[in-house]
Amino acid sequence: MEIRIDRSWILAMLRLMSILTIQSHVSYGHVGNAAAVFPLQRLGYEVWPVNTVLFSNHAGYPTVKGPVLPAQDVADVIQGIGERNVFSSCEAILSGYLGSVELGEVVLSAVKQVQEANNSALYCCDPVMGDRGKDIYVHPDIPDFIGREVLPKADILIPNHFELETLSGSSLTTTSDIVSATCKLIEVGPDVVIVTSVETSTDDPDTISMLAVSKDKVFKVQTPKLPFDIQPSGSGDLSAALYLAHYLKCKKVDQALAQMVASVYSLLHETLAMKSEEIVLVKAQDMISEPRFKFDVQELSVS
Template identity: 25%
Template sequence: MPLALILSSHVAGSQVGATAQAAALAPFGIDAMVVPTVLFGRHPGWGAPGGAATPIEIFEGMLEGIAANGLLGLTDLVVTGYFASPAQVEAAARAIDTVRAAPRQGAFATAPTVIVDPTMGDEGKGLYVPPATAEAIVAELIPRADLVACNAWELQWLTQADARDPMAATGAARGLGKATLVSSVRRGDEIGAVLADESQAWLALHAEADRAPNGTGDLLTALYAAALVEGQTPSHGLARAVGGVAETVAAAKLWNAPELPIVAMGARLKQTSPSVRIERLA
């Protein structure tokens, strides 16, 4: 079965970061190894999160334990997200290199896929990690990515180019020089995501909800990661991933849930949504 390594936040009481992504990968039969960068009780958007950053010696020690069991050579998917320090970023970069260099006898995929979500800021909040951490992500992780999964604000920060509408996001993504999945892209009263590389660009849109719990970007990254592991076409993978997010947000509203009901959605995450429109941009 496919195996993922997720290097991001563990938040006990909120469906965000690695917590959300491990839950989202499960219906696709993808097991997840989570090495947490922080141990929080709740998302900081609710207030003081409780907990603390994972000390670097513990973060590195967990990676060493995984490596000692031969699991890095069996890792099919690496997903990086929130980091608390440059030292964690550097350790993540070394782990990616080890995954890529390890013999893959018995692995599900012939080669691992590395997805870097540069979780560093958002519209209205600006940069919410220390500048040194953001700079380490740019220097160490973006070059190692097979896919960069970011929100529109982060793409603008990375490229210094407008990325708020679909065509602008496509241009900015191509300026980054990496296949890029851009969330929080708006057109009129709709919201969605752009998937772009040097050869093609796709847009998936749906009506914007009046309220969405935290973690939609993390969920989108995980759902598209599952599509890559399965070998889905870019257009179908994007439509299904965006649809999974839209349906989960709608379910949260219907059930009056303060967090994304990812586990309750279950197999519905694997289905396309009639609320999502997909179109080719380039």
């Protein structure tokens, strides 16, 4: 009996499940693509990882080995994927740490190519620039490039509190400050801004929050602050990947926020319990799809 495979059906299925993620990669630990790819796959997505660096580990350790890939090499990999004629099946592009403006331009070129093939594809940008206690740790040209070139093209932007302050050019000490700053970013480009690691002067110091702001809605989720001596690297990369994964499935800002926070907190809780210096993505992988902890989403008034 002859078995015929309907190629259009296969492409339709792939269209629902494919994500192109352009980020750094480490062999030991979980940051960049090493934090994003497995959770996306665990949630059922076909993932096309394009690595921008091939490092032994993240820069928080005393030594780091491995190359930063030239922007042209990264562009060549993306071109090769495009030559498979699959960009029409790509549902989203995810980007993180940019080692140079040239690499940022490669990312934006990839976004353009994918969206020309599939105009419903979303671009989700994690604008990695720095964090509280670490300050800005990217090339000095990157913050301006993100604000000027990336922001208008992003559909979803996922900065941490520090990065939002960097993009807005001001200190944001209250929830109202944060909402106002995110609304100004939305006027420039993205439909949704997710702010992670939020700590304000009015919140309980033993808690930490995440905010989701769209054009007409503001949502907040608050969790206990886990007592890490040193926060594991990669939680921001993980958060961006999980938010994108859930948003693509439900298209609801608040629901995706709740699911992302539940998984990230549950994974970090397990990491603390296991006394691991790296997020325990594999050992605690059930927390990705079935998180142990869940938190209420509060809708805030927009003023």
